[in-house]
Amino acid sequence: MGLxxxxxxxxxxxxxxxxxxSGGEESSGRVPKWYILQLVRLLHCADVHLDTIFRGLGEAxxxxxxxxxxxxxxxxxxLAGELKVDALTIGGDLYEDLRSRQDSARFLAEQLGELPFxxxxxxxxxxxxxxxxxxxxxAWPENVRIFSTNQFTPVELAGHxxxxxxxxxxxxxxxxxxxxKVPDGPPAVALFHGSERGQLPLQxxxxxxxxxxxxxxxxxxxxxxxxxxxxxxxxTTAQLVYPGNPEPLxxxxxxxxxxxxxxxxxxxPTVKIHPxxxxxxxxxxxxxxxxxxxxxxxxxxxxxxxxxSDNGTRVRLVGEMQLGLQLGPMxxxxxxxxxxxxVEVVFATRPALDLExxxxxxxxxxxxxxxxxxxxxxxxxxxxxxxxxxVEALRGEDPAIL
Numbered sequence: 343m344g345l346x347x348x349x350x351x352x353x354x355x356x357x358x359x360x361x362x363x364s365g366g367e368e369s370s371g372r373v374p375k376w377y378i379l380q381l382v383r384l385l386h387c388a389d390v391h392l393d394t395i396f397r398g399l400g401e402a403x404x405x406x407x408x409x410x411x412x413x414x415x416x417x418x419x420x421l422a423g424e425l426k427v428d429a430l431t432i433g434g435d436l437y438e439d440l441r442s443r444q445d446s447a448r449f450l451a452e453q454l455g456e457l458p459f460x461x462x463x464x465x466x467x468x469x470x471x472x473x474x475x476x477x478x479x480x481a482w483p484e485n486v487r488i489f490s491t492n493q494f495t496p497v498e499l500a501g502h503x504x505x506x507x508x509x510x511x512x513x514x515x516x517x518x519x520x521x522x523k524v525p526d527g528p529p530a531v532a533l534f535h536g537s538e539r540g541q542l543p544l545q546x547x548x549x550x551x552x553x554x555x556x557x558x559x560x561x562x563x564x565x566x567x568x569x570x571x572x573x574x575x576x577x578t579t580a581q582l583v584y585p586g587n588p589e590p591l592x593x594x595x596x597x598x599x600x601x602x603x604x605x606x607x608x609x610x611p612t613v614k615i616h617p618x619x620x621x622x623x624x625x626x627x628x629x630x631x632x633x634x635x636x637x638x639x640x641x642x643x644x645x646x647x648x649x650x651s652d653n654g655t656r657v658r659l660v661g662e663m664q665l666g667l668q669l670g671p672m673x674x675x676x677x678x679x680x681x682x683x684x685v686e687v688v689f690a691t692r693p694a695l696d697l698e699x700x701x702x703x704x705x706x707x708x709x710x711x712x713x714x715x716x717x718x719x720x721x722x723x724x725x726x727x728x729x730x731x732x733v734e735a736l737r738g739e740d741p742a743i744l
Contacts, residue, residue, distance in 0.1 A: 381607060382428050382502050382605075382606045383604070383605050384427055384429050384603075384604045384606075385418075385425060385427045385430050385604075385616075386432075386585055386604055387418055387431075387432055387433070387600075387601040388434055388435060388570065388572070388585055389433075389571055389586070389587040389588075390435065390589075391411065391435055391436075391437070391587065392411050392412065392415065392437040393408060393441040393443070394408065394411065394438055395438070396591075400679055403654075403682050403684040406682065413620040414588050414618055414620050414621070418600075418618045419454065419457065421601060421616055422601075428500050429499055429504070430459070430461045431464075432464065432571075433464055433533060433534065433535055433569055433572070434464055434467070434469060434509065434535030435466040435467070435469055435572070436466075437468070437469050438469070439469050439475060439476075442469075442476050446476065451483055454486050455486070457485060459485065460487060460497070461486045461487065462487050462497060463488045463506075464489050464508060465489065465490075465508040465509055466535030466552070466572060467513065467553075470510055470511055471490045471508040471509070472511075488508075489508045490508055492510050492515070492518075493507065494522055494532070494534075501528055501529075502529050503527060503530045504531050504533055505532050507534045509553065515536075515552055516554075517553065517554055517555050517559075519532075519560065529566045530566060531567050531606070532560060532568045532569065533568075535553060535571040535572050536570060537554045537573070538554075538555060538556065538570070538577075538582065539556050541573060541577055552572060557579065560581050567582065567583075567604075569582075569583060569604070570582055570583065572584070576598065576599045576615060583602050585602040585615060586600070587599060588601055589621055590622070593656040593686060595623065598615050599615065599617070599619075600618045600619065601618055621652050622653045622654070623653070623654045625655070626655050626656070627657075627660055628642060628657060628659055629660050629661040630642060630661050630662075630691060631661035633667075636667050639669060640674065640677055643657055643659075643674075643678060647683065653684070654685070655684070655685055656685075656686045656687075659690060660691060662691065662693065663694060671687060671727075674687055688723075692726050693730040697711060700733065707736045710732050714728065
């Protein structure tokens with residue numbers, strides 16, 4: 343492949359043989375043999391999920407998390423300006439349609455309107471385009487292009503074509519690449535929200551298969567690269583990038599994620615992920631074996647929680663839980679969330695019991711313990727909680743509320 347530097351003012355330009363794109367001669371309507379191509383730099387993001395409900399956190403922590411998502415988006419816009427990219431691309435799920443408000447649309451319009459370059463948005467399944475959506479009913483700056491059909495539509499950008507497409511329903515969108523072929527012309531990049539089948543099993547539990555496709559189908563359709571959204575677990579290959587959600591939304595979303603800086607060199611595009619999050623989630627394991635009463639348990643967990651307001655913690659309690667603790671899971675979570683902390687609790691404890699002695703007991707206690715021990719799920723959180731509550735009740739104590 344030939345490569346020649348051609349001066350172009352402040353721009354960077356390269357010429358290279360058309361065989362790396364679509365082949366053919368100039369007379370055929372395809373890319374000419376020596377095609378002058380500007381090196382394009384994009385900032386790509388997806389899955390911001392503004393207005394997420396954060397069910398189960400409590401109203402105040404949930405509001406704080408939604409505010410953090412907005413700050414993260416502001417960081418993302420600021421980064422795009424600092425990198426002086428040619429465009430900002432958004433691969434869907436920018437907001438939650440069911441909870442969308444005009445306040446969110448005005449916030450987005452203000453932020454995006456400050457950028458001196460194009461913003462290209464391909465709606466996903468959570469922010470799908472429909473006549474009543476924020477995309478259709480709000481005023482957007484001139485530099486913002488929202489793809490509004492379920493057909494790939496090109497936008498010319500410095501010698502490239504960005505083909506965007508929209509989801510127009512929340513479920514049931516099929517393979518968007520299956521029947522599409524890129525028309526002859528400059529190099530083409532796909533921008534859409536979809537599930538690459540090979541990576542679906544590696545995503546978070548319950549991730550749905552929206553707009554499924556296989557990675558080789560990108561090249562088969564004629565695309566040089568894919569700017570994707572939907573998967574929250576980041577992934578970069580020679581053919582595509584999933585930047586992941588710029589801020590973790592649920593516990594377990596680990597690893598570097600954020601916005602992807604993509605440089606389209608004449609060979610393989612290069613990708614760099616920039617973290618932009620303002621809120622962090624972490625996991626913490628605490629042994630409660632020697633906590634003899636409820637206040638000792640609460641104090642131990644509180645002392646271990648990180649300080650600051652822009653973080654959330656999933657606490658996993660392990661060890662032996664003393665009998666008679668009048669503090670069930672619901673009450674413990676309520677107390678730990680005082681001060682509007684974002685806290686979840688996972689109980690992986692076992693009762694502080696002499697199970698062998700109880701199992702041999704000739705009365706109802708022995709019968710109860712033997713019955714539970716014979717269950718294949720005896721070690722599960724639910725059965726262990728039932729064992730503790732049942733033994734407490736049989737000893738004449740009021741069991742903690744589960």
